[in-house]
Amino acid sequence: MIFLKLKIDNLYMFKGAEFDFTYPKKIRNSTIEGEFLTDFPKINYKKVCILMGANASGKTSLGKLMCSINNYLLGREVDGIPKTIYDKNKNASVEITYITQEAKNIHQLTINFNQESLVSEIYKSNKLKKTYNLEKTLSKLDDSSPKFLYNKENKHNIENPGFKSVAYSMGYELCKKDAIWNYKYSDFENSNKLDVQTHNINILESILKSFDNSISSVNAVTESEKNIDIVKFFNGDEVLIENGKILNPDRFSRGTIESIEITDFINFITAGAGGTFFLDEKMAYSHSEIEISILNLIIEKLKSNSQFFYTTHNYDVLEMNLPSHSYIFMKKDSFVEAIHPEKLGYTKNDRSLLGFVKNDVFGTLPNTDKIESLL
Amino acid sequence: MQQVLYFYEGECEEKLLKFLKHKEIIKSGKTKKFNLWQDKIKQLKRLLPRRRKSELYFLIDTDKLANIQLFKDNLENLKQHNICLIVQYKNLEDELSYICDQTRTELFSEFNACNKDEFTSKFIKASNLQSKLNSCDFSKIWSRGTDFMQKNSIEISKNCKYRL
Structure with a gap:
């Protein structure tokens, strides 16, 4: 509407x-x-x-x-x-x-x-x-x-x-x-959760890398039964996103965490009508x-x-x-x-x-x- | 202060632009990746400064003329902006060979590269560009011009004052 x-x-x-x-x-x-x-x-x-x-x-x-x-x-x-x-x-x-x-x-x-x-x-x-x-x-x-x-x-x-x-x-x-419709409010904290239904690894990678240039790659772990993405840093650190949830968000800056929710929003816009x-x-x-x-x-x-x-x-x-x-x-x-x-x-x-x-x-x-x- | 934007096609050009800015050979300015031959400026137009005095420089290769119609459409869409095309004589390696007075092979060997791909990769990663390009005369860069614009009836380059 x-x-x-x-x-x-x-x-x-x-x-x-x-x-x-x-x-x-x-x-x-x-x-x-x-x-x-x-x-x-x-x-x-x-x-x-x-x-x-x-x-x-x-x-x-x-x-x-x-x-x-x-x-x-x-x-x-x-x-x-x-x-x-x-x-x-x-x-x-x-x-x-x-x-x-x-x-x-x-x-x-x-x-x-x-x-x-x-x-x-x-x-x-x-x-x-x-x-x-x-x-x-x-x-x-x-x-x-x-x-x-x-x-x-x-x-x-x-x-x-x-x-x-x-x-x-x-x-x-x-x-x-x-x-x-999709409403995301500033006072509703949902940043550490990625909607796996509309998940697009390319968008996630491009956005995360723009926010944090120490990220070297973002890949889906294909051999796992769970839906896992792995974010790798140039220094070897890794952050796992399992079924949409960031397991160790402390490795990300506040802005980078915020970008996860933005990614989710963009996925939603691009995937649907x-x-x-x-x-x-x-x-x-x-x-x-x-x-x-x-x-x-x-x-x-x-x-x-x-x-x-x-x-x-x-x-x-x-x-x-x-x-x-x-x-x-x-x-x-x-x-x-x-x-x-x-x-x-x-x-x-x-x-x-x-x-x-x-x-x-x-x-x-x-x-x-x-x-x-x-x- | 007038806003200056440089648009580059590949990472090598980005690296070179940053180097030239740092060396105060060209004006300071924001750099953005955009290829007039491949990308639609309409998608980026919302990000372009409205001020007519802002300077938009597009660094372009002329060795692979891909989609001339898209190129022309993009220029048409940029009409109300103050833009300048910085035309590379063929491509970056050729420009560097010229200003450094080296053959292509000599340029590649300066970067311990055997071919174009290796050169590109090493140029992007190089942390000592200054020493590798030490003997180059940057006043000659992008100075040769090509007949590319005349051949394609492109009349654009109003205000190419990017040099310091």
């Missing part, structure tokens, strides 16, 4: 926050290929979204919420919601506009929760039309009547829906069952050059009808040759606000946004006065 728009209210630190994952006009010679639906080329969506902002500006929270949405659309209970409601005395809501490219549909789902359960659900869906551009498609969706409604007056004999979609349980296919991919500050320990090089690799390997979300603090990422609409800045004063530079007129794609960010044009720089007061 493809996220087109997302409105979040009273969840985490989001209050009336709006994210737009569409862009109005195709860019000539864009460095991102296929930033539109394959079968509906007039539907422009952001294939690459780089989320930047100060610490605690909501980047990870956004990823967690999007992952919850993916699960919710498949009829799963999202019981973590109550603890993320900001004002516990008020309802929280999410409105998501999205595409299921396989079903060739555009959908809009508006859900309201309180501390106890789902309060209301409004579901709209239209068939995509080749002749409609994005604007018309969205406007037709807004004007359409709900296909399904759940609220106090329309309970469908469900008294307590919990934190699950009633529309789904009533038989509405909100999303394809085999939808692909298109999907939603979210990588949250997973290269915080990497050298800037390596981070940018890997980011370039991920973008290159993205399949059509995919969407990649990436969070970072690295200024150098702003110097990459990417359309300005690929960047979304997040800032938090009282609440989180999303800033889309292309909507503010920063559309010169031959110019870096770095200067604007450094001059705090978007108000996204953290205030360091309190640190300086310690001097």
